[in-house]
Amino acid sequence: MTLMSVPVIDISPFRSGTPAQKAEVAAQVAQACTDIGFLVISGHGIADDLISRMYRATKSFFEGPLENKLAVARPEAGQIRGYSGVEQEGLGLLEDQPAPPDLKESYDIGPLDAPADDYHQAEAAGAHFAPNVWPTGVEDFEPAYRAYYQAMEGLTLEMLEIFASALDLPHDYFVDKVDKHISILRTNYYPPQLTEPKPNQIRGGAHSDYTAMTILWQEDVEGGGLQVENKAGEWVDVPVVPGTFVVNLGDSLERWTNDRWVSTMHRVVNPPHEIARTQSRISIPYFVQPNYDAVIECIPTCFDDENPAKYEPMRNGEYLYMKFTQQNTLAAAE
Ligand SMILES: O=C(O)CCC(=O)C(=O)O
Numbered sequence: 082m083t084l085m086s087v088p089v090i091d092i093s094p095f096r097s098g099t100p101a102q103k104a105e106v107a108a109q110v111a112q113a114c115t116d117i118g119f120l121v122i123s124g125h126g127i128a129d130d131l132i133s134r135m136y137r138a139t140k141s142f143f144e145g146p147l148e149n150k151l152a153v154a155r156p157e158a159g160q161i162r163g164y165s166g167v168e169q170e171g172l173g174l175l176e177d178q179p180a181p182p183d184l185k186e187s188y189d190i191g192p193l194d195a196p197a198d199d200y201h202q203a204e205a206a207g208a209h210f211a212p213n214v215w216p217t218g219v220e221d222f223e224p225a226y227r228a229y230y231q232a233m234e235g236l237t238l239e240m241l242e243i244f245a246s247a248l249d250l251p252h253d254y255f256v257d258k259v260d261k262h263i264s265i266l267r268t269n270y271y272p273p274q275l276t277e278p279k280p281n282q283i284r285g286g287a288h289s290d291y292t293a294m295t296i297l298w299q300e301d302v303e304g305g306g307l308q309v310e311n312k313a314g315e316w317v318d319v320p321v322v323p324g325t326f327v328v329n330l331g332d333s334l335e336r337w338t339n340d341r342w343v344s345t346m347h348r349v350v351n352p353p354h355e356i357a358r359t360q361s362r363i364s365i366p367y368f369v370q371p372n373y374d375a376v377i378e379c380i381p382t383c384f385d386d387e388n389p390a391k392y393e394p395m396r397n398g399e400y401l402y403m404k405f406t407q408q409n410t411l412a413a414a415e
C-alpha cells in the first residue's frame with residue numbers, strides 16, 4: 082500500500098535499539114522515501130533549547146529594523162548568503178512559466194570556517210564556500226546559528242546512515258561524499274499579509290528541492306503551512322508535531338537512487354484570510370548538499386539488467402548550478 086500522507090517516524094531506535102529495531106526504522110524510512118519523499122522524525126536528539134535559541138534570534142532579526150537586514154543583503158547574485166526580501170525569489174513554476182514571487186523573506190548561511198586551501202578555493206568550488214555575512218545587533222544570532230548548523234551536520238550523518246541501511250548499502254556509504262559538504266542553512270520568514278496576494282501568489286511556490294535532502298523545522302501555526310503533493314496528485318498538509326523535524330528528499334538523491342526514491346513537489350500556502358493580517362510563520366530548512374566534487378551516479382543497489390541507470394553521472398557542484406539557473410535562485414540579489 083502506498084503512503085498518501087507523511088508518516089511520523091521515531092528514529093531513536095536506530096541509535097540505541099537492537100538490530101531488528103534498527104532494521105524496522107530503516108524499513109519505515111525506505112517506505113516514506115519511496116512513496117512520498119517526506120517524513121517527520123522524532124527521537125532525533127537535537128535539544129529543544131537550541132531550537133528555541135534559533136527561533137528567538139531569527140524572529141528578532143526578521144522583525145527588527147529593515148536597515149539591519151539590508152546591511153547583510155545577499156552580497157552577490159551568485160552567492161547564497163545573507164538576506165533576501167519579500168518577492169525576491171519565486172520557487173514555483175506554473176505551467177513552465179514562473180509563478181508570482183514568494184511572499185517570504187529569507188536569510189542564508191553556508192559552511193562555517195572553510196579552510197583557505199586549494200580544494201576550497203578551486204574554480205570548481207565556485208561560491209559554495211563564500212564567507213557568511215552575520216547581522217549585528219541581534220542577541221545570540223551568530224552563536225545560535227553556528228551551533229544549529231553544527232547540530233544539523235550531525236543529524237545529517239545520522240540520517241545518511243539510516244538511508245544507507247534503507248538502500249542496503251554499507252553504513253558509511255555517504256560519509257566521504259559529505260565530508261566537505263556545501264550545505265546551506267536558511268531561515269524563512271513569511272510575514273503577515275497586509276495586502277491581498279496577487280493571483281496564484283503564495284508564501285512559497287510549488288517546487289522540489291535540489292538538495293540530497295532537506296531537514297526542516299517548522300513553526301506550529303494555524304493554517305498557512307507546508308503541503309506536499311502525494312502520488313494521487315493531492316496536496317496534503319505536512320504534519321506539524323512539536324519537537325520534530327521534517328525530512329524531505331531532494332532532486333539529487335532521486336537521481337542518485339535512479340528514481341527509486343522521490344523528490345516531491347511541495348509548497349507553502351497562505352494563511353486563512355481571517356488571520357492573514359496578523360499571522361507570521363518561520364521555517365528553518367537545512368539544505369543538505371554533498372561535496373561539490375561528489376559524483377551523483379546511480380547507487381549500486383538501485384540498478385540491474387532490467388532497470389538500468391537512467392542518468393549520466395554528474396558532479397554535485399555542476400548539478401547544483403544547473404538547478405539554480407533553472408530556478409532563478411541566483412538572480413535573487415539583482
Ligand atoms: O517553509 C516551509 O515549510 C518550506 C520551505 C521550503 O520548501 C524551502 O525553503 O525549500
Ligand SMILES: [Fe+2]
Pocket residue numbers: 288289290347
Ligand atoms: Fe522546499
